[in-house]
Amino acid sequence: MSDFTVADLRRACEELWPVGTAESWDRVGLVSGAGDAPLRRVLLAVDAVEATVAEALEWGADALFTHHPLLLRGIHTLAEDTAKGALLAQLIRGGCALYAAHTNADQPEGGVSAVIAERLGLHGAEALVPGDGPRPGEVFGIGRIGSLAEPESLRAFAERIAAILPVTVGGVRVAGDPGRRVSRVALLGGAGDSLLDHPAVRGADVYLCSDLRHHPAQESLELSAAAGGPALIDVAHWASESLWLDGAAQLLGERLPGVEFRVSRLRTDPWTFSVGASDGLSG
Structure with missing residues (x-):
């Protein structure tokens, strides 16, 4: 009691x-x-x-x-x-x-983005956007950016993400060459297209977040093709914030x-089924 x-x-x-x-x-x-x-x-x-x-x-x-x-x-x-x-x-x-x-739980160590970075084994993870009020020695702020222990293919990295997240109808959506080697990872638990133009994101090999909209994602990929930039990985908002x-x-x-x-182990992702999904569509 x-x-x-x-x-x-x-x-x-x-x-x-x-x-x-x-x-x-x-x-x-x-x-x-x-x-x-x-x-x-x-x-x-x-x-x-x-x-x-x-x-x-x-x-x-x-x-x-x-x-x-x-x-x-x-x-x-x-x-x-x-x-x-x-x-x-x-x-x-x-x-x-x-x-x-x-958002007060997004920023500290042990928070939403920090847990994803830990599960993915990122080394030297720092905040994408440092926040105010960290405790001494604490990494504090929105999102995380760090490096994988060893480079791996974009497909292998996406498969690891799928393995750590709860299953959802939307799964893990990826924009980029499956064979591309990735090492530097930027991520943000929850909606993340507001940071697509952030210098740290542009300098990463891959950016993981949720709720990527069509036009911002498309523009980011066009810029990457012309001047370099990250592949994109989009996961369910609920899944990224559940860990x-x-x-x-x-x-x-x-x-x-x-x-x-x-x-609670209930899935509160709003989507219940999908039709016509395919892996690797082009054109």
Whole structure:
């Protein structure tokens, strides 16, 4: 039995992922719930959606900890005939608080991009965009860039990515010569086409991220053909941001002994099937 409360969860999260390090547009921290409510079970998930809310309530969780903020964009009603209103009503009625750590969890060691870099075995990984407020000796900032222990083909690298990520309908999409040797890797967990023009990305052999749009990707590849630049690897947004949750649960458990932390294994990637997919189409 735990003597901790939701306020203790909030404090532990603030120690690990300070709200002040989130991007200015972000909406992180405690979304709903009473600070003095008892805390015995916490479910961690990428998204607060019907499935993860139901899982949290069925398990008897006192809090649902998510990466994506439910209220990131402004809303003007919590009416239960709206999707977000219905979810919040279920959580409140079920006595389950909601907490989000988003861009403040992207930047530190053990965060979203750092975990991907670690799983891929990158050496000398640094932040793509260094952030403010790192702890002494900590690599801190958006994304990571580092080198593989040995160069390998783009196809082999993409296959390793597929092996470490949970399976999704979209899989791992690659733009580049499968036989190209890659060594220098830039990556960003989540949406990443805003950094396609970043000098560090342009200087890498391959750039891994999610949600690459048609025109920015096309323009990047055209520039690479003319002046050199990275191959592109696009993976499911949910998949790229799911890997860090196990580490987050462990860190929270160390600070709140006696509280049970569980990572949801539900796939909240929105895509459910595909047709007509093919490997190596051209023309």
